[in-house]
Amino acid sequence: MDLIIIGSGFGGLGMAFHAARQGQRFLVLERAEDVGGTWRDNIYPGVACDTQSHHYSFSFAPNPDWSRRFAPGPEIHAYLRDTANRFGITRNIRFGCNVTRLRFDMADTLWHVESSRGIFRARTVVSAMGQLTEPAFPALPGLADFAGPVLHTARWDAGFSASGKRIGVIGTGASAIQLVPELAAEAGHLTLFQRSAPWMCPKDDRDFTESEKRRFRRFPLWQRLYRYSIYWSWERSWPEFLDGSRRQKRRSREMLEWLDGQVASPELRRQMTPDYPLGCKRVLLSDTFLPALERPNVDVCTAQIRRVTPGGVELAGGTSIDLDMLALATGFTAQEFLPGLAVIGAEGKELHEVWEEAGGAEGYLGIMVPGFPNFFMMYGPNTNLGHNSIVFMLECQAHFISKAIRRLHRSNKKTIAIDSHEMAGYQQTLQDELARTAWAGNCTSWYKTGSDKITSNWSTTTLGYWLKSRFWPKRLSVD
Missing domain, CATH: 3.50.50.60 (FAD/NAD(P)-binding domain)
Structure with missing residues (x-):
């Protein structure tokens, strides 16, 4: 060839x-x-x-x-x-x-x-x-001995039902912020295990109206201009990723102010406040993740996991959390x-x-x-x-x-x-x-x-x- x-x-x-x-x-x-x-x-x-x-x-x-x-x-x-x-x-x-x-x-x-x-x-x-x-699996002692399902987001079982189950989600990256709201809506209880809080901003997602779709179909140039506008809006954000720049500092303040307005609980705000510069890790977009964390059936755990047991996880302080299922949102x-x-x-x-x-x-x-x-x-x-x-x-x-x-x-x-x-x-x-x-x-x-x-x-x-x-x-x- x-x-x-x-x-x-x-x-x-x-x-x-x-x-x-x-x-x-x-x-x-x-x-x-x-x-x-x-x-x-x-x-x-x-x-x-x-x-x-x-x-x-x-x-x-x-x-x-x-x-x-x-x-x-x-x-x-x-x-x-x-x-x-x-x-x-x-x-x-x-x-x-x-x-x-x-x-x-x-x-x-x-x-x-x-x-x-x-x-x-x-x-x-x-x-x-x-x-x-290629999915990355966490090096947790005892993970292979867990009695329930262990599903990585990149190798998900389409037949799995979260209804009424005690679920542990490990990771707070790009896949976790999409997965958690969906599981939390059905689970009996969900525990999110977080190593570090992500920088987040609103996604502002919505459906396109039928009139917008018709306009894109009838006027290809309009669709192309719309595409260009998205490109340049993102391209203009580049200075936010320069360490110590004014744009980075301003955008950091805006994101933290948005976080304060989204989360009522002082403890949850503390847990979800990043401790590293904006952009050092992937910046995440979501309209549903933070509200999901305030559901009564959701907890955020920032303690280190010592090991996985057949029935759940044991934390560094000795506390055990019983789980029916583990979801690994640990990336690639x-x-x-x-x-x-x-x-x-x-x-x-x-x-x-x-x-x-x-x-x-x-x-x-x-x-x-x-x-x-x-x-x-x-x-x-x-x-x-x-x-x-x-x-x-x-x-x-x-x-x-x-x-x-x-x-x-x-x-x-x-x-x-x-x-x-x-x-x-x-x-x-x-x-x-x-x-x-x-x-x-x-x-x-x-x-x-x-x-x-x-x-x-x-x-x-x-x-x-x-x-x-x-x-x-x-x-x-x-x-």
């Missing part, structure tokens, strides 16, 4: 659209039996996006019929299915194909792609496996880029070993790594965001990769790769910029490694990323 794409979420389908438009012979290899990535896998109650629907969609496939400002998960999954079918991508997807190893053969300058459905060969490979795919192994995939480059080195030597994952624009010719990543290192839509970043990456592949084909060369000196200069600038941000603050988050190297987030505005993705690096090896 000309190109093999691994994964069929937003990244994989966006890349496939560009490949089809260029007339390339390509395949999408998907380990599951359906497209959708994280929106296929996450089916917990209340799952939804925290980026507005019209901005959390492809620019080439606008959807005038979104039901809400922030679409629920099943609707986003349906949109991805429709996009794959509408643009003829589905026929190029091999489902049930789990890729385990990539090896670049210098003799034939091809990538050998080993999978559960055999070996494929291609000139170029794009990994669109995503960053939020976001620092483990390309989990379960061995990538052997031109010099025989394995990519994860290269990253380990560097102290964490690295990639030029999160896309290319020296020594790995004709290999590209989407949603790779340092391409996550705190203030805008990841779909925008994915489209920038798909454009850059398509341009690289087109350049390779037109030049009659066999390989294209980023120069190691170019990569070193880029990485130094990136980390210097990141040191100014709130993500470098004194908190534990999935944005950085245990050594405090920030490997997840982009270092400046999305407009800056767009500009960089439109120009070639100064030193690019094309052989």
Whole structure:
């Protein structure tokens, strides 16, 4: 093949659209039996996006019929299915194909792609496996001995009923604030175990009216302008993520004032007040989470869990809490880029070993790594965001990769790769910029490694990323 794409979420389908438009012979290899990535896998109650629907969609496939400002998960999954079918991508997807190893053969300058459905060969490979795919499980003693159901939000049982049950939810991240209100409405009692309070702001979610949908359908330009307005409103918020900036301080005061107005209980306000700078961890949006915590059948527990017992949990002070079910809203192994995939480059080195030597994952624009010719990543290192839509970043990456592949084909060369000196200069600038941000603050988050190297987030505005993705690096090896 000309190109093999691994994964069929937003990244994989966006890349496939560009490949089809260029007339390339390509395949999408998907380990599951359906497209959708994280929106296929996450089916917990209340799952939804925290980026507005019209901005959390492809620019080439606008959807005038979104039901809400922030679409629920099943609707986003349906949109991805429709996009794959509408643009003829589905026929190029091999489902049930789990890729385990990539090896670049210098003799034939091809990538050998080993999978559960055999070996494929291609000139170029794009990994669109995503960053939020493998669930992270807490290292709690006794967790395996718990007698009731233990459900991670990324591996939810659609048949589970919370009615009348004593439920413990571990975590207060993006999935927890959506899950807790849904479970609390049915549970006999719910205990939320919180390690640190999140920064939160109102979501202001609502249904779109039928007249609004008709307007989007009849006037595509209006829909596009609406999308642009969302983009720029988020882009203007970037200074809030610069550590110590006026905008950060002002926004912090606004969020704390909003918290005071939302929560009547002084004790709950104390528990839900963050003790780290705004933006150091992911900022959350919700209209329903704080009211759910004030329900009479809900408690917030900030004590450390000593161990899990067959009938509940034991806290550090010795107190026991009886539970019928545990819900793990503990996120993903976001620092483990390309989990379960061995990538052997031109010099025989394995990519994860290269990253380990560097102290964490690295990639030029999160896309290319020296020594790995004709290999590209989407949603790779340092391409996550705190203030805008990841779909925008994915489209920038798909454009850059398509341009690289087109350049390779037109030049009659066999390989294209980023120069190691170019990569070193880029990485130094990136980390210097990141040191100014709130993500470098004194908190534990999935944005950085245990050594405090920030490997997840982009270092400046999305407009800056767009500009960089439109120009070639100064030193690019094309052989």
